[in-house]
Amino acid sequence: MIELVWLIPILPLLGFLVLGIGNNKISKSIAGIIACGSILGAFLIVLSLLIPMLNGTLQATTISYFEWISTGKISLSFSFLVDPLSIVMMTIITGVGFLIHLYSAGYMSHDEGMTRYFAFLNLFVFSMLLLVMGANYLVLFAGWEGVGFCSYMLIGFWYKNQNYNDAAKKAFIMNRIGDLGFLLGMLLILQTFGSLEYSAIFSNTSNIVPNSNLIIAITFLLFIGAMGKSAQIPLYTWLPDAMAGPTPVSALIHAATMVTAGIYVIVRSNVLYNLAPATLEIIQFVGIATALFAATIGLVQNDIKKVLAYSTVSQLGYMFFAIGLGAYSTALFHVVTHAFFKALLFLGAGSVIHAMSGEQDIRNMGGLSKKLPITFITFLLATLAISGIPPFAGFFSKDEILAHAFEKSPLLWGLGLVGALMTTFYMFRLFFLTFFGTFRGTEDQKHHLHESPLSMTIPLAVLALLSTIGGFIGIPEVLGGNNWFKHFLTPIISSTHSESHLLSHSTEWILMGLSVGAVLLTIIITYIVYVSKKSIPSPDHSSEGVVHKLLSNKYYIDEIYESIFVKPMYQLSQLLHQFFDLKIIDGIVNGFGLTVNKTSARLKSIQDGSLGFYLFAMVGGIILILIFNTIL
Amino acid sequence: MNNFTQLIAPNLNNYIILCSILFTIGVLGVLIRKNIIIIFMSIELMLNSINLLLTAFSVHHGESSGQVFVFFIMAVAAAEITVGLAILVMIYRNTGSVNIESLKNLKW
Amino acid sequence: METALLIALPLLSGLLTFLFQENKAKQISFLISIATFINALYLAFNYCSCTLFNYDLNLNWINSLGIHFHVAVDGISLILILLTTLLVPLILLSTFQSPIKNAKSFYFLILAMESALIGVFTARDAFLFYIFWELALIPIYFICLIWGGENKNKITFKFFLYTLAGSLFMLLAIIILYLNNPARTFEIEQLYQVGRTLDFGTQAIIFWSLFLAFAIKMPIFPFHTWQPDTYTTAPFAGTMLLSGIMLKMGIYGVIRWLYPMVPLAFDFYAHYAIILSVIGIIYASIIALMQKNLKRMIAYVSIAHVGLISAGVFVGNEEALQGAIIQMFMHGINVVGLFFVIQLIFERTNALDMTSLGGIRAKAPLFTLFFIIILLSSVAVPLTGGFVGEFLLFVGIFQYHEIIAAVSGLTIVFGAAYMLNSFQKVMLGEANEKTENFKPLHLTEKMLLIPIVALIIIIGVYPKPFLKISEPAVKALIEIANSTIPLNH
Incomplete structure (x- = not known):
C-alpha cells in the first residue's frame, strides 16, 4: 500500500478542485x-498503512517524487515520509x-456557500496532510502556509461580515509573524546542515x-x-477571534489539527531540541x-465558543509544557486525546448553537x-475527559504531563494542577449553564429547539466513544498498562532521561489521587454554584470587581497590541508617506528641477526682449572680446 | 599709379583717423539713437568707414584686392538694406512706430 | 540571425498596423505579439545548453568607433525574453475591453517597445545596449504622455528626465570603460576584462554611475519617487509595461553589466546597495499599508518586491541570483496580474479608491478565485510561483548576512497585511452601489487571467525547468565575477 501514499493528500486536493471549479453546478448534497x-478514501489508505505499521511489517519510509527547488548548493525534493x-x-x-x-454536511446544509465551504475544508485537509507527511522542512512549510491560508478563508467564510x-x-497576519520565525529557522538549518531533509539533519547532529x-537559535526560531x-x-490572540468561522471549522482547524x-x-525536531535545553526551558515556561493565562480568561467568558477557544489555548499550553519537560510522546499523546x-x-x-438558531x-x-x-450525553463525556476524570x-494524557512536571519540580506540578482545576471549573460551568437549570432564551428559540440530524449526531457519538476509550492507547505502567503509545513513537524520539519515569509507583499513585480528588472537588463546587444556587453570570456592563473586569476583557491584550503595534504602524505609514516620501525624498528630486528653473528665471530677466539692449550687449561684447584679445 | 601712391602715403594716418571717427560715430549712433532708420543709417556709416579704410590700405599696399572687397561689401550692403528696410516697413505697419523701444518681443 | 529577427519582428511588423483601419489595430498587433511569442518559444525549445550563448550575431556597425551590432541569447536573456514576449500579448489583451484613441499609434508604440526591450536583454555590445536602453524609454514616454490620466504632463516629464539622467551616468561609465579598452571596442567580454584592471577609484566611479542608472530604473529607495506617480497616471497598459517588464531592465543591468564588471568596487560597495534595497523593502511595505488608491498601493508593493530582488542580486551568490531571475519572471507575471485585476475593477466601477469598493466577491466568484491566486503568489505562499524566487532569495541573502535576511523577511508579514487589507476592502463585505452590478468576466479577460494563474501554479509546483535554463549562465557570471582580480589598487 505504500505506493499509494501520494493518493492520501491528492484525494482531498481532487475534492477541492472538483468543488472549486464546479462551484455553481454542484448541488449541496453531491458536494457533501x-x-x-x-476524506474517507484518504482515511482508508491511512488505515491500510497504519495497520502494517502497528504490526511492525512496515518500516519508516521516505518516498521522493520530484526535485522541487534545486540550484547551487541546495537541492530540495518534494518527498513524503511515512513513520x-x-x-x-x-x-x-x-x-x-x-x-x-x-458533521458539516448536516451543520452547513442551510448555508448557500456550502460547496465553497467544502472546497476549502478539503484544501485544508490537503495542506494539513502535506504538513505532516513532508519529509523535509520545505514541504512541511508548504503545508504550514497552506493551512494558514485555508484557516484565513474559513474564518472569514461569511465574508459579508x-x-x-x-x-x-x-489570524493570517499573526501566523505570518510566526512563519517568519519558522522560515528563518529553516534558513539557519539549511546553512548549518546543508539540507532540509529530516533524515540528513537528524543524523548529522554530532x-x-x-x-x-x-x-538555540535554530530551535527558538522554529518555536x-x-x-x-x-x-x-504572545501570539495567541488570533485563536479566540478565529471562532468567527463556522463551528465545524473551529473543531477541525482550531482545535484538533492545525x-x-x-x-x-x-516533536518532529526533537533531536534538535534535545541539544538545546535552554530552548526547552523557554518552551516549558511559555x-x-x-496554560494558566488562557484558563483564567476562560473562567469568565460567556460565549460558548470563546470558552472552548481559551480552553484550546490553555490545552495547547499544556502540550508545550510537556514538550518543555522533554516528554515529547506525552505531548503527542495529549494532542491525540485533545483532538478527540x-x-x-x-x-x-455547534449542535447547541444549531438548535438555538445561532x-x-x-x-x-x-x-x-x-x-x-x-448532545447532552456526548458533551458530558467530553467534559469529563477534558477535566481528567478516569478512565476518560x-x-x-494529563496525568502523564503532571507526573513529568512533578519529576522536574513539585512547584510545576502544582501550577499544572491549578491549570487543570481551572479547566474543570470553566468546563463544568459551561456544561451546567448550558444543559442544567431552566431555559433562559427567547420563546422563539424555545419553540425551535431540536436535536440535530443524524449526520451530526453520528460524529458526536463516534467522538464520544473515542474520548472515552482513546486514553487506553497510553495506559501508564503504574496502572498496569505498558504505555503502548510511547513505544510506538520510540523510533522517532531520541531518548532522553525524562522520557522514562523516575517516580516510584507509590508517588504516582499519590499524585494521581490528589489530582483526581481535587478535580472532583472542583466539580462539586461548580455544581453548587451553578446548579444548586442557580447563579447566572451577570450581564455585560454591570458593575464587577476589578479582577473580573480584567479577566472578561482578556487582560486588555488586544487593546495593548492595538495601541503598541497596529496604530503606531499606521501612523508611521502616514508619516513616511506624507512627510518623508512626498516632502523630503521627492522634495530633493523636485529640488533639482526647481533649481534649474530658478536659475533660468534669473538668467531670463537679462533677456528682456528689448532690441536696443541686445544691440548694446552685442557691441559691448565685441569690445570686450577685442580688449581680451589685446590683453591675452 | 606710383605717383598717386606717393601722394597718399604720408596721409594714411589721416585716413585711419577719419575712418575711426566715422566708425565710432556709427557705433554710437547704433547704441544711442532710438529711431530704427537712424540706426540703420549708422550701420551704413560704419560699413562705409570700413570701405574707405579698405580703399586706403589697398592704395597703400598697391594691392587691388581691397578695392574688390569694397565692391562686394557695397553689393551686400545694398541687399541687406533692401531686406532690412522691408522688415522695418513691416515693423512700422505692425507697431505704428519706428522706435526701437517698441521692439520688446524678442524673448521666449 | 534568429535574435535579430526576434528584435526586428515586433517593430517592423508593427508598422503594418498603420496600413489597416483604426479598429483593426488591436487584433493585428495582438497577432504580431503572439507571433513574436511563438518565435521566442521556438528559440527556447531549440536552445542548446551545450554553449552558453546561442543565436549569436556579430556585425560591424560603426567601424571607426569599434561598435558592433552584437546580440546573443543566454539563459538569463532567454528567461527575460520569454517574460517580455509573453507579457506583451497579455498586455495587449488587457486593452481589448476599453476603446482607445489613436489606436494605431498606441499599439505600434507597445510593439516598438517590445523590440527595444528584447534588444536590451540580448545586446552584447555596450553601445548597442545603451541605444536599446534609451529606445525603450521613448515609446513608454509617449504612451504615458498621450494616454495617461490626471496630471500626466508633469509626471511623465519627471519620469522621463529622471530615468534619462540616470542613463547619462550609465553612458559616462560606458565611455570610461571604452577609453580604457586598448582594443577600442564596446564588446562586453572585453569590457569585463577592462573593468577589473582599473584602479579602485575608477571602478568606484563606474560602479556608482551604473548603479544610479539601474537604481532609478528599478527603482531602489531613495530613487523611487517617480514611480508611484507614474504608475498611477499611466494608462493600465503602460503601467503593466513599466512594472512588468521595464523595471527588469534595471535588475538585468545589475546582473549583466554591474555585477561582473567592476569586482573591486562591487565587493566594497555592494553592502551599501543591499542596505538601500532592504530599507526600500520595509519603507515601501509600511507606506503600502495605508494607501487608498489601488494603483498607488501596488506601486509601493512593487518597490518592496523589487527591493528584495535587488538585494539578492547585490548579494550575488548562486542561490540569490537564481532566485532573483526566477523572481523577476514571477514578479512580472504577478504584477501584471494585479494591475489587470485593478483595471477590471476600474472598468466596472470607475473607482480606484479601495475604501469606496467592497462586496465584489459575492458578485464574481471566478474573478475572486483568480484574484486570490495572484494575491497568494505575490505574498509568496508555497506552491505558487512567488514562493520559489523569494525562498531562494532568502537563502542567498541569509548566507550573506543573517540580520539582513531577517529584516527583509519582514516582507512576508507586511505583504500579508497590505494585500489582505486591500483584498478585504475591495472584495469582501456587502456590495455597495458601485459594485452591485459587477459584471462577470469576459472571454478576453479570462484569456488573460488563465495563463497568468496557470503559470503561477506551474512554476510554484515545478520550477525546475526555469531554474535549469538560467543555471549555466548564472554560474558563468559568478565565475567571471570571481575570476582573478589584479591586486594593483
Missing part, C-alpha cells in the same frame, strides 16, 4: 458526498477530519555543540513558528504560562439536556 468521500509520527497525525487528520466533514474578515486577517548559540500556529503567548502543528514540528474531546466539545457546541451566549441557554439528549481519555 464528494468532500466526505475524498509512526506522521501516521499518528495522518490518522487524526483524516479520521477526525472525516467525522467533521460528515467585516468583523469576521478582520478576525481572519488577524558536530553540533549542545546548548550552543547556533542550536516562534510554533507559537504563531499553536497560539502561544493548532497542533506547532507541537508536531517540535507553555505553562499560556475538543473536537467533540466544539461539535457539541445563539452563542450561555447566559441565554440552560435546561437543554432534555431537548438535546445525544484526557485523564491519561
Whole structure:
C-alpha cells in the first residue's frame, strides 16, 4: 500500500478542485458526498498503512517524487515520509477530519456557500496532510502556509461580515509573524546542515555543540513558528477571534489539527531540541504560562465558543509544557486525546448553537439536556475527559504531563494542577449553564429547539466513544498498562532521561489521587454554584470587581497590541508617506528641477526682449572680446 | 599709379583717423539713437568707414584686392538694406512706430 | 540571425498596423505579439545548453568607433525574453475591453517597445545596449504622455528626465570603460576584462554611475519617487509595461553589466546597495499599508518586491541570483496580474479608491478565485510561483548576512497585511452601489487571467525547468565575477 501514499493528500486536493471549479453546478448534497468521500478514501489508505505499521511489517519510509527547488548548493525534493509520527497525525487528520466533514454536511446544509465551504475544508485537509507527511522542512512549510491560508478563508467564510474578515486577517497576519520565525529557522538549518531533509539533519547532529548559540537559535526560531500556529503567548490572540468561522471549522482547524502543528514540528525536531535545553526551558515556561493565562480568561467568558477557544489555548499550553519537560510522546499523546474531546466539545457546541438558531451566549441557554439528549450525553463525556476524570481519555494524557512536571519540580506540578482545576471549573460551568437549570432564551428559540440530524449526531457519538476509550492507547505502567503509545513513537524520539519515569509507583499513585480528588472537588463546587444556587453570570456592563473586569476583557491584550503595534504602524505609514516620501525624498528630486528653473528665471530677466539692449550687449561684447584679445 | 601712391602715403594716418571717427560715430549712433532708420543709417556709416579704410590700405599696399572687397561689401550692403528696410516697413505697419523701444518681443 | 529577427519582428511588423483601419489595430498587433511569442518559444525549445550563448550575431556597425551590432541569447536573456514576449500579448489583451484613441499609434508604440526591450536583454555590445536602453524609454514616454490620466504632463516629464539622467551616468561609465579598452571596442567580454584592471577609484566611479542608472530604473529607495506617480497616471497598459517588464531592465543591468564588471568596487560597495534595497523593502511595505488608491498601493508593493530582488542580486551568490531571475519572471507575471485585476475593477466601477469598493466577491466568484491566486503568489505562499524566487532569495541573502535576511523577511508579514487589507476592502463585505452590478468576466479577460494563474501554479509546483535554463549562465557570471582580480589598487 505504500505506493499509494501520494493518493492520501491528492484525494482531498481532487475534492477541492472538483468543488472549486464546479462551484455553481454542484448541488449541496453531491458536494457533501464528494468532500466526505475524498476524506474517507484518504482515511482508508491511512488505515491500510497504519495497520502494517502497528504490526511492525512496515518500516519508516521516505518516498521522493520530484526535485522541487534545486540550484547551487541546495537541492530540495518534494518527498513524503511515512513513520509512526506522521501516521499518528495522518490518522487524526483524516479520521477526525472525516467525522467533521460528515458533521458539516448536516451543520452547513442551510448555508448557500456550502460547496465553497467544502472546497476549502478539503484544501485544508490537503495542506494539513502535506504538513505532516513532508519529509523535509520545505514541504512541511508548504503545508504550514497552506493551512494558514485555508484557516484565513474559513474564518472569514461569511465574508459579508467585516468583523469576521478582520478576525481572519488577524489570524493570517499573526501566523505570518510566526512563519517568519519558522522560515528563518529553516534558513539557519539549511546553512548549518546543508539540507532540509529530516533524515540528513537528524543524523548529522554530532558536530553540533549542545546548548550552543547556533542550536538555540535554530530551535527558538522554529518555536516562534510554533507559537504563531499553536497560539502561544504572545501570539495567541488570533485563536479566540478565529471562532468567527463556522463551528465545524473551529473543531477541525482550531482545535484538533492545525493548532497542533506547532507541537508536531517540535516533536518532529526533537533531536534538535534535545541539544538545546535552554530552548526547552523557554518552551516549558511559555507553555505553562499560556496554560494558566488562557484558563483564567476562560473562567469568565460567556460565549460558548470563546470558552472552548481559551480552553484550546490553555490545552495547547499544556502540550508545550510537556514538550518543555522533554516528554515529547506525552505531548503527542495529549494532542491525540485533545483532538478527540475538543473536537467533540466544539461539535457539541455547534449542535447547541444549531438548535438555538445561532445563539452563542450561555447566559441565554440552560435546561437543554432534555431537548438535546445525544448532545447532552456526548458533551458530558467530553467534559469529563477534558477535566481528567478516569478512565476518560484526557485523564491519561494529563496525568502523564503532571507526573513529568512533578519529576522536574513539585512547584510545576502544582501550577499544572491549578491549570487543570481551572479547566474543570470553566468546563463544568459551561456544561451546567448550558444543559442544567431552566431555559433562559427567547420563546422563539424555545419553540425551535431540536436535536440535530443524524449526520451530526453520528460524529458526536463516534467522538464520544473515542474520548472515552482513546486514553487506553497510553495506559501508564503504574496502572498496569505498558504505555503502548510511547513505544510506538520510540523510533522517532531520541531518548532522553525524562522520557522514562523516575517516580516510584507509590508517588504516582499519590499524585494521581490528589489530582483526581481535587478535580472532583472542583466539580462539586461548580455544581453548587451553578446548579444548586442557580447563579447566572451577570450581564455585560454591570458593575464587577476589578479582577473580573480584567479577566472578561482578556487582560486588555488586544487593546495593548492595538495601541503598541497596529496604530503606531499606521501612523508611521502616514508619516513616511506624507512627510518623508512626498516632502523630503521627492522634495530633493523636485529640488533639482526647481533649481534649474530658478536659475533660468534669473538668467531670463537679462533677456528682456528689448532690441536696443541686445544691440548694446552685442557691441559691448565685441569690445570686450577685442580688449581680451589685446590683453591675452 | 606710383605717383598717386606717393601722394597718399604720408596721409594714411589721416585716413585711419577719419575712418575711426566715422566708425565710432556709427557705433554710437547704433547704441544711442532710438529711431530704427537712424540706426540703420549708422550701420551704413560704419560699413562705409570700413570701405574707405579698405580703399586706403589697398592704395597703400598697391594691392587691388581691397578695392574688390569694397565692391562686394557695397553689393551686400545694398541687399541687406533692401531686406532690412522691408522688415522695418513691416515693423512700422505692425507697431505704428519706428522706435526701437517698441521692439520688446524678442524673448521666449 | 534568429535574435535579430526576434528584435526586428515586433517593430517592423508593427508598422503594418498603420496600413489597416483604426479598429483593426488591436487584433493585428495582438497577432504580431503572439507571433513574436511563438518565435521566442521556438528559440527556447531549440536552445542548446551545450554553449552558453546561442543565436549569436556579430556585425560591424560603426567601424571607426569599434561598435558592433552584437546580440546573443543566454539563459538569463532567454528567461527575460520569454517574460517580455509573453507579457506583451497579455498586455495587449488587457486593452481589448476599453476603446482607445489613436489606436494605431498606441499599439505600434507597445510593439516598438517590445523590440527595444528584447534588444536590451540580448545586446552584447555596450553601445548597442545603451541605444536599446534609451529606445525603450521613448515609446513608454509617449504612451504615458498621450494616454495617461490626471496630471500626466508633469509626471511623465519627471519620469522621463529622471530615468534619462540616470542613463547619462550609465553612458559616462560606458565611455570610461571604452577609453580604457586598448582594443577600442564596446564588446562586453572585453569590457569585463577592462573593468577589473582599473584602479579602485575608477571602478568606484563606474560602479556608482551604473548603479544610479539601474537604481532609478528599478527603482531602489531613495530613487523611487517617480514611480508611484507614474504608475498611477499611466494608462493600465503602460503601467503593466513599466512594472512588468521595464523595471527588469534595471535588475538585468545589475546582473549583466554591474555585477561582473567592476569586482573591486562591487565587493566594497555592494553592502551599501543591499542596505538601500532592504530599507526600500520595509519603507515601501509600511507606506503600502495605508494607501487608498489601488494603483498607488501596488506601486509601493512593487518597490518592496523589487527591493528584495535587488538585494539578492547585490548579494550575488548562486542561490540569490537564481532566485532573483526566477523572481523577476514571477514578479512580472504577478504584477501584471494585479494591475489587470485593478483595471477590471476600474472598468466596472470607475473607482480606484479601495475604501469606496467592497462586496465584489459575492458578485464574481471566478474573478475572486483568480484574484486570490495572484494575491497568494505575490505574498509568496508555497506552491505558487512567488514562493520559489523569494525562498531562494532568502537563502542567498541569509548566507550573506543573517540580520539582513531577517529584516527583509519582514516582507512576508507586511505583504500579508497590505494585500489582505486591500483584498478585504475591495472584495469582501456587502456590495455597495458601485459594485452591485459587477459584471462577470469576459472571454478576453479570462484569456488573460488563465495563463497568468496557470503559470503561477506551474512554476510554484515545478520550477525546475526555469531554474535549469538560467543555471549555466548564472554560474558563468559568478565565475567571471570571481575570476582573478589584479591586486594593483
